């Protein structure tokens with residue numbers, strides 16, 4: 025019994041070691057496929073950015089990414105493409121409003137507030153959307 029639990033403990037330690045090592049590898053490796061974010065961002069800055077996006081939308085990394093840490097550069101999910109478009113939109117809005125990287129006027133959280141689908145006005149907001157179209 026003691027042998028079994030020793031093996032389980034060793035296996036857990038090994039797993040934790042592997043997870044920690046792959047997290048380190050993710051931080052150290054240079055990003056491969058940035059199309060919107062500045063290409064000179066470090067992995068640490070990217071990880072921080074991704075954490076804040078994850079929280080703003082109330083999702084896991086795998087909402088936009090397939091596989092594990094080694095697969096983040098892949099573009100296999102439409103949600104990742106959608107997120108790139110959203111990033112460009114947020115950039116445009118900040119340009120229009122005078123927001124900067126240090127003091128942004130608009131972020132993902134401005135609309136999403138922890139939810140994947142932002143809340144729409146109680147009456148649907150259709151009249152305003154229609155009026156603005158003309």
Ligand code: HEC
Nearest residue numbers: 055056057058059060061074075085088096097104107108
């Ligand atoms: C809402 C969608 C979304 C979520 C959630 C998300 N990401 Fe991303 N991630 C992206 C997009 C979009 C890019 C590419 C940005 C670009 O093209 O400039 C990206 C790029 C990355 C990259 C750079 C990959 C490379 O080599 O080019 C890493 C690393 C990454 N994400 C990690 C994470 C982690 C870790 C999480 C969870 C904490 C996460 N992402 C959550 C959308 C998302």
Ligand code: HEC
Nearest residue numbers: 077103106107110111114130131132134135136140141142
């Ligand atoms: C001006 C408001 C606004 C801002 C700011 C905004 N979004 Fe969105 N986002 C929306 C709306 C509206 C939808 C469509 C929701 C629906 O389908 O009902 C959406 C949808 C999405 C989706 C697809 C949802 C799904 O079902 O997978 C993703 C991913 C997303 N946004 C990511 C982002 C990210 C990342 C940011 C910040 C870079 C961001 N959004 C900023 C308004 C916004």
